[in-house]
Amino acid sequence: MFFKLQILYFLLKNKLRGTFRERGQLVRFQEKAWTRFARTVLPTSAFYRSYAHLPLREFPLIHKEVFMQHFDEINTVGIPRTQAMQTALQAEESRDFASEINGITVGLSTGTSGKRGLFLASQTERAQWVAMVLHRVVKWSVFRRQKVAFFLRANSNLYSSVQSSVLAFHFFDIFRKTEELVAELGYLQPDIVAAQPSLLRHLAEAQRAGNLSITPQQIISFAEVLHDDDRRIVEQTFGIPITEVYQCTEGFLGVSCAYGTLHLNEDVAVFEKKYVGDHRFIPIVTDFTRTSQPIIRYEMTDILTERTVPCPCGSVLLGIERIEGRTDDVLSFEREGKIISVFPDTLVRKIARVTDDFSRYCIRQMAENQLEIVLEVPPEHTYKVRRLIQTAVLEVLKEQGADDVSVLFKEEELTSKGAKHRRVVRMPQKTL
Incomplete structure (x- = not known):
């Protein structure tokens, strides 16, 4: 009471x-x-x-x-x-x-x-x-x-x-x-x-x-x-x-x-x-x-x-x-001695404009110039969606001055049960 x-x-x-x-x-x-x-x-x-x-x-x-x-x-x-x-x-x-x-x-x-x-x-x-x-x-x-x-x-x-x-x-x-x-x-x-x-x-x-x-x-x-x-x-x-x-x-x-x-x-x-x-x-x-x-x-x-x-x-x-x-959702690239920071919302908004034929995805920066993308998508849309997302991501990076980045798609369960979902993650811990 x-x-x-x-x-x-x-x-x-x-x-x-x-x-x-x-x-x-x-x-x-x-x-x-x-x-x-x-x-x-x-x-x-x-x-x-x-x-x-x-x-x-x-x-x-x-x-x-x-x-x-x-x-x-x-x-x-x-x-x-x-x-x-x-x-x-x-x-x-x-x-x-x-x-x-x-x-x-x-x-x-x-x-x-x-x-x-x-x-x-x-x-x-x-x-x-x-x-x-x-x-x-x-x-x-x-x-x-x-x-x-x-x-x-x-x-x-x-x-x-x-x-x-x-x-x-x-x-x-x-x-x-x-x-x-x-x-x-x-x-x-x-x-x-x-x-x-x-x-x-x-x-x-x-x-x-x-x-x-x-x-x-x-x-x-x-x-x-x-x-x-x-x-x-x-x-x-x-x-x-x-x-x-x-x-x-x-x-x-x-x-x-x-x-x-x-x-x-x-x-x-x-x-x-x-x-x-x-x-x-x-x-x-x-x-x-x-x-x-x-x-x-x-x-x-x-x-x-x-x-x-x-x-x-x-x-x-x-x-x-x-x-x-x-802060560790921000991708970080070094070019000519300068750090280029790519904020997650820039990538998310670009992808949203090109396709919605998927359920969920996660972009991970595994190394300086390497991105890994895990994607949940119906099998019939896999090739098209992968191509659209890869193009969108590379366009954003190029606009920001971070070219020559490789993109690899990986098949795995996106998140474990009960875990919070993050669309963009920088795996190596770099300082902004």
């Missing part, structure tokens, strides 16, 4: 605060929230205690490896990394995700990097997250309980906290056979479907083939990059726009508005920008709501393209044109 009251409190707090009328008002809000957070939370973190009196810009930059290495000192609830990892792995193996340690929810994340991460969330943090989701993401009604089909690699108390008198949460384990999930989804007849883009694309294809017949009122995309061609097919199939959510181990970072623009949640976090190209940047996140596991100047591996014109919705929260992918 107390947990539901907490959700109601944070939901009302979000609604009563209203929207920020201009950037200055938002910045003042961030400064006040950060000052309070630094004064009340950071002294309880052994890692950050000595920094608590410093300006934010003087805090150390950290990334996932450092974050996990100092897990014990960073978290404020006294949970050792070994205990948290053991609890999370046991939940993964048993598929029973009600995993807590002393009332703190423990979750395991692999992310698109494939490297294991751990997140902690107190009951209050869970209530804040649910309130934010209800306020910004889910279209709910007090007059009718909505059925939510949530496709996840692993469930968590954090996600199942959405269960309420207005939302019936149904967990779909993506490690199960896809045909079983499609059949179960058809039986459920959900009002809301939330899944990664590659799975939404599969559901759209099942709907088109007559193997699925559902009429959801909302479709939510998360966990993977939402490419334009996937968006187009899913939206055309179900006749509704996709709500895009930017959610990861590091927090609930953004959500799209009614006009389709992804806005960063700058009212819960500060986003510094590390530019890697024209309007492209790597976000450095400081979340002033995460008390169990402070996220301070955490350098992501995502590359975002910022919107250069105001969004018609009028929000002052930073608008994102697109999530490009990860």
Whole structure:
């Protein structure tokens, strides 16, 4: 009962605060929230205690490896990394995700990097997250309980906290056979479907083939990059726009508005920008709501393209044109002593313009001048699609100044069950 009251409190707090009328008002809000957070939370973190009196810009930059290495000192609830990892792995193996340690929810994340991460969330943090989701993401009604089909690699108390008198949460384990999930989804007849883009694309294809017949009122995309061609097919199939959510181990970072623009949640976090190209940047996140596991100047591996014109919705929260992918999704070539970076969206958009006679693909840079492409395509289209994709890829590389690159097609299973799908990957780890 107390947990539901907490959700109601944070939901009302979000609604009563209203929207920020201009950037200055938002910045003042961030400064006040950060000052309070630094004064009340950071002294309880052994890692950050000595920094608590410093300006934010003087805090150390950290990334996932450092974050996990100092897990014990960073978290404020006294949970050792070994205990948290053991609890999370046991939940993964048993598929029973009600995993807590002393009332703190423990979750395991692999992310698109494939490297294991751990997140902690107190009951209050869970209530804040649910309130934010209800306020910004889910279209709910007090007059009718909505059925939510949530496709996840692993469930968590954090996600199942959405269960309420207005939302019936149904967990779909993506490690199960896809045909079983499609059949179960058809039986459920959900009002809301939330899944990664590659799975939404599969559901759209099942709907088109007559193997699925559902009429959801909302479709939510998360966990993977939402490419334009996937968006187009899913939206055309179900006749509704996709709500895009930017959610990861590091927090609930953004959500799209009614006009389709992804806005960063700058009212819960500060986003510094590390530019890697024209309007492209790597976000450095400081979340002033995460008390169990402070996220301070955490350098992501995502590359975002910022919107250069105001969004018609009028929000002052930073608008994102697109999530490009990860830093190791950027292909890298050296020519005449200069590094040429080819961003994944450039390749993806070019391919989408020349053909859609395939299901999925992945372009991997295996060496300096060698690309490997794995492609899921009906046998009757194999030769044509391979030729079109190879031509498109080589044209992009030539335009960028990276010629003399060999392209090899390889036949193998594209992704293992439950893994996140990435269309472009640079295998050798080179610096941008």
